[in-house]
Amino acid sequence: MPRKLAAGNWKMNGLRANVKELATLAQRHSDASVDILICVPTTLITTCQDTLFDIGGQDCHTAESGAHTGDISAQMLSDAGATYVITGHSERRADHGETDQIVAAKSAAAYAAGLTAVICVGETLDERGSGTTLDIIDGQLAGSIPGGATSDNTVIAYEPVWAIGTGKVPTLEQIAEVHAHIRAQLQARFSDGTDMRILYGGSVKGSNAADIFGVPHVDGALVGGASLKADDFSPIISALEKS
Ligand code: PEP
Numbered sequence: 325m326p327r328k329l330a331a332g333n334w335k336m337n338g339l340r341a342n343v344k345e346l347a348t349l350a351q352r353h354s355d356a357s358v359d360i361l362i363c364v365p366t367t368l369i370t371t372c373q374d375t376l377f378d379i380g381g382q383d384c385h386t387a388e389s390g391a392h393t394g395d396i397s398a399q400m401l402s403d404a405g406a407t408y409v410i411t412g413h414s415e416r417r418a419d420h421g422e423t424d425q426i427v428a429a430k431s432a433a434a435y436a437a438g439l440t441a442v443i444c445v446g447e448t449l450d451e452r453g454s455g456t457t458l459d460i461i462d463g464q465l466a467g468s469i470p471g472g473a474t475s476d477n478t479v480i481a482y483e484p485v486w487a488i489g490t491g492k493v494p495t496l497e498q499i500a501e502v503h504a505h506i507r508a509q510l511q512a513r514f515s516d517g518t519d520m521r522i523l524y525g526g527s528v529k530g531s532n533a534a535d536i537f538g539v540p541h542v543d544g545a546l547v548g549g550a551s552l553k554a555d556d557f558s559p560i561i562s563a564l565e566k567s
Contacts, residue, residue: 326521328358328537329479329544330561331442332551333382333410333525338365343372348554349561350376358544358564362551363410363442366396373405380408380442383416386429388436398430398437409434410546412444412468414485424467432470435477442479442546443468444525445506449486458505465509475519480506481546487526489548496539499524503541530559537567 346362353360354376363380364372372379381401385392388399401409411434412427422430431441445464447457461482469478482502487493494502503522510517524536525546536542544564550556 326475326519326543328564328567329361329521329523330358330557330564331361331363331380331408331479331481331523331544331546332557333363333413333546333548334365334368334552335382335415335548336365337552338368340368340371342552343368343375345552345554345557346372346375346377349558352554352558353561356561356565358561360561361408361442363408366401366404369401369404369406378407379405380410380439381406382410382413384409384411384430384433384437384439386426386433388433398433398439402437402439406439408440408442408479410442410444410481412464414444414446414483414488418485424464427468428470431468431478432472435470435472440477440479441473442481442523444481444483444546446481446483446485446488446526452484452486457502461502461505462509465506465513469513473514473520475514475516475521479521479523480510481523481525482506483525483546489527491527493527493532493536496535499536499542500539503539507541528560530556530563533560533563534567537564 384398385395434441521543
């Protein structure tokens, strides 16, 4: 069984004053039996370096360095203290036109810098409505995971676009179907696909976490809004520990 992972994505939220939330979390989960990752804005990575938890970035450039004003390389994230980076989040796919090819290149850059990539996939509401969810997921998995992926350097996050930040959550059957499908795809392509962690993401809260973590092949969660406050994230971590 892969070791479970509770991952927070602070998105474009968080000033230095908010880092105290991590100290509160650390008091409550100092002996956690699951991995805990917080993907903070790049500006906070160094500030968070002393936390008990793994710290991640939310994006990286495909190149190691160069003339790319405003961008951050995977090597820079690592140098600042990050050990993970999210790649291919649907907000970046939508806001910045990131294709599967770009996501794969970013993930490969993460591996080269020694980071673990949390590669996000997920269908839109229209795609779910038209019955093409599994085809969309297949295409994203095939296109976004680069060669060289292993269970050590890669985590997959299944995040239905329509569930992110909306309070809408797929049924447990829908989550089970997609996670089992992703597991089968990973096993077919990678020798250690059984051990690659598959997170569910999209409106996870303390109130629905236990049910979601009971679904086969859900190895944890990628949590946006409910990761910002220790009081909201802590019950999710506890539910994962009990699952
Ligand atoms: C996310 O941003 O990855 C996410 C899942 O957000 P939320 O938990 O707020 O839906």
